[in-house]
Amino acid sequence: MPDVAFWQGNEAIAYGSLAAGCRFFGGYPITPSSEIAEIMAEELPKLNGRFIQMEDEIAGIAATIGGSIAGMKSLTATSGPGFSLKQENLGLAYMAEIPIVVVDVMRGGPSTGLPTKTAQQDVMQARWGTHGDHGTICYAPASVQECYEVAIKAFNAAERYRQPVLIMSDEIIGHMREKVLVPKIDPSKLVDRKRPADIPEKFVPYRPDPKDDLPCMASFGDGYTWHITGLTHNDWGFPTNNADEIEKKMKRLMRKIDRFRDDIVEYETVSAEDAEVIVLAYGSVARSSLRAVHEARNRGIKAGFFRPITLWPFPDKELEKLARKVKTIIVPELNCGQMVLEVERAVHGKAKVVAHNLVNGELFKPEEILAVIEEVA
């Protein structure tokens, strides 16, 4: 592994995942994410890992969950239509609390849409795509370097919180080549799922540890027998119709993200301290937005930049604090207005929120965003 690499975003996610300890990939070819599968097919056998190309997207995530159940850190990667197909089994991983990482390299939709063109139309699906309530952890990298970094963070979060973690990349980020400084991995910074300390007879697979409110997880084949089900279950993993047990499970599912929200949320700000106009952007759009903010500053406009790195949980508290001081928040997105709804929720009317949308498969040019800044300033 070189210290400096020249990678595509998809390559960086693959190598970042391997560095995080990922040893299993199950997937299905789809543009524009296939490079991730191709690299994993080549690299995993070298590390005594497992790659399998399954018969469809649904089987891809199912095998990935299976790999994790058997104890391997597991990844799958897809794009829009495949992300739709994976939703049911993603729900099983939330319900059964199985750590996996799912990458969606977003392309235009709906349906087959624009396989080779970029978009950000799946960000609400990331939050609400599978049926039923659950907490969501979702990263949106804005550079190739960050693809590598969030892959490691995603695996750490999946293992720590025992649940699926999403990386919402997009076609621009996925296929763009950039210099990456590949950090030396400190093994002590990598998280492995907490294994049970109890003897097999005493293992209760969904009983949270009083210390951190999170349950530990045994792997199949490690001497423990236990039951995994997508049915709502009690601490022993067995289906229940008991109202108290159902509520306990559902509340804990939500709580395990809510209570660690501050540990999970990540965002970046530039020139935000004295800004009157904030551009809030994520993924590839953040790049043209930042350039526009710099240019606006050159022109004497007090512009600032806010970039959620985790789309979910959304940095709402942090944005709300900032909203008290600014006049307008511009939200450029490559969709018809999705995260802007979350921005409006977060700022509670304390600042004017202006959506700026593009869904023609192209990306924003900095001057387009600059024009909006000048218009509202």
Add this chain to the structure above:
Amino acid sequence: MPNQEVFSWLRTRFFPHIWCPGCGHGIIMHALLRALVTLKKKKSQTVIASGIGCSSRMAGYIDACTVHTTHGRSLAFATGIKLAKPDLTVIDVMGDGDCTAIGGNHFIHACRRNIDITAIVMNNNIYGMTGGQASPTTPAGSMATTTPYGAIDPSFDICKLAEGAGAAYVARSTIANPKQAEQFILNGIQKKGFSVVEILTHCHTTFGRKNNRRTPIDNVNYFKNNSVPLAKAKDMSPEELAGKIITGEFVNKDVPEYTDQYLALIENVRGK
């Protein structure tokens, strides 16, 4: 048969089970457990995967590494588990809807891939849990809640499907012949490769009610009176075989197994 040993494989604290009194699924579960005991399998090294439906609840009742997945997808989950840990004994218990309808794609590809998993298909010709809707194995002419004028589409022959798709071991029995079912399950587990054991069972509650097989006994008698061993069937005409259930071992061949192949690939790659 050492009953106590079989009994130790059950999670009896979760009984009573959800199956209707007289359901054939218990006969199949018993046959599976006897096979596991005979083979001296360890619970912590045995995986039982299942999909959705009455059949899928079997995973919950067996004290092993059990995973009750989504409808039709259990083989894909089982494939991930087996590939990650090839030393595990992996058994997939599924219904006819799981296997041939929503999970048909996973089924044919598991056969093709020839991964060392034993699929036990409990074929009761109906969607029982949801109240008796027609499945791809509901015989043409049969009544179901979604075929109120009789099914008009032909049904799948699961064993022919498995054979055509490349499974290493394919056999069929019925709940009227539990010893044979047990032997086929045992042979399937011992076979290195993908094994399909179809066991015809009944849902007197939803299928039998509408098709003149109202009681469990009606169904056992139906299976007894209509089963034809493969050796005998070979000498019978298609007309004579119409409506008959051919039982026996259809395929038992040695073909390269997927995880063996993958581990050899790893060795090759790492050796370079």
